[in-house]
Amino acid sequence: MAITPQQVVFILLSVLTLGCGLMVVLSRNLFHSALWLVGSFFGVAALYGLLEAEFLAVAQILIYIGAIATLIVFATMLTRGMMLGRMKMSNFQSGISGVVAILLLGLLVLVLLQVSWPTEALPVPDDTIAMIGNAFVSAYVIPFEVVSVLLLVALVGAIMIARER
Amino acid sequence: MVPLSWYLIVAAALFCIGLYGALSRRNAVAVLMGIELILNAININLIAFNRYITPEEVSGQVFSIFVLAVAAAEAAVGLALIIGIYRTRDSVNLEELDLLKG
Numbered sequence: 001m002a003i004t005p006q007q008v009v010f011i012l013l014s015v016l017t018l019g020c021g022l023m024v025v026l027s028r029n030l031f032h033s034a035l036w037l038v039g040s041f042f043g044v045a046a047l048y049g050l051l052e053a054e055f056l057a058v059a060q061i062l063i064y065i066g067a068i069a070t071l072i073v074f075a076t077m078l079t080r081g082m083m084l085g086r087m088k089m090s091n092f093q094s095g096i097s098g099v100v101a102i103l104l105l106g107l108l109v110l111v112l113l114q115v116s117w118p119t120e121a122l123p124v125p126d127d128t129i130a131m132i133g134n135a136f137v138s139a140y141v142i143p144f145e146v147v148s149v150l151l152l153v154a155l156v157g158a159i160m161i162a163r164e165r
Numbered sequence: 166m167v168p169l170s171w172y173l174i175v176a177a178a179l180f181c182i183g184l185y186g187a188l189s190r191r192n193a194v195a196v197l198m199g200i201e202l203i204l205n206a207i208n209i210n211l212i213a214f215n216r217y218i219t220p221e222e223v224s225g226q227v228f229s230i231f232v233l234a235v236a237a238a239e240a241a242v243g244l245a246l247i248i249g250i251y252r253t254r255d256s257v258n259l260e261e262l263d264l265l266k267g
Contacts, residue, residue: 025186097188154238
């Protein structure tokens with residue numbers, strides 16, 4: 001089986017995503033974890049690009065890297081008591097949770113390999129972004145409004161919880 | 166063309182990495198990072214299924230945008246809680262937060 005250039009790109013991006021993800025959970029320094037998390041988010045955004053979901057790739061970079069990763073870096077620096085590597089980062093159940101995670105991965109891969117998934121993608125319509133916009137104001141208008149209210153409530157609540165008293 | 170199963174395996178691996186991070190860390194911020202990895206893995210699955218099975222509809226991408234919005238709300242509230250706890254207890258070590266334990 002010959003490997004096409006697209007598959008090479010996919011393998012490189014997967015190695016980037018999973019390697020950065022592993023460093024996020026294994027790094028002893030919390031600040032380094034936050035920086036590896038940015039690398040992992042970037043790899044996921046590139047995978048979205050490979051899946052021809054351009055809008056999602058840009059939204060991933062804007063929201064995850066631009067907003068969530070920045071928030072996490074701020075929270076890391078505001079609670080800096082534990083980021084200096086003096087303490088053990090893992091708790092008493094880290095061994096058993098590693099075993100659980102590896103067993104779950106084995107189970108998922110076992111189940112995945114028993115199904116014959118499509119190997120060739122169907123052609124993509126030209127104007128996906130317009131279709132997403134139409135879907136938001138027609139079929140998914142109620143969930144869209146609920147999510148916007150949820151975001152507003154969450155942000156007001158976050159300000160109320162975190163402000164000085 | 167990349168087979169769909171490759172995407173699913175990468176997403177499963179990312180999910181398990183995030184699960185390990187969420188279960189094994191003792192710092193609350195690190196647990197939140199694990200949860201973000203899990204949500205990213207779910208989004209990869211949604212978009213890959215959308216691309217390979219029904220590309221003429223965009224329901225997978227719409228759902229992953231909802232996941233993105235909920236993840237943003239979750240990160241904001243979670244980090245606000247962590248900062249509030251740090252202010253009152255001077256620690257974000259989850260093993261020391263046993264106020265509700267009988």
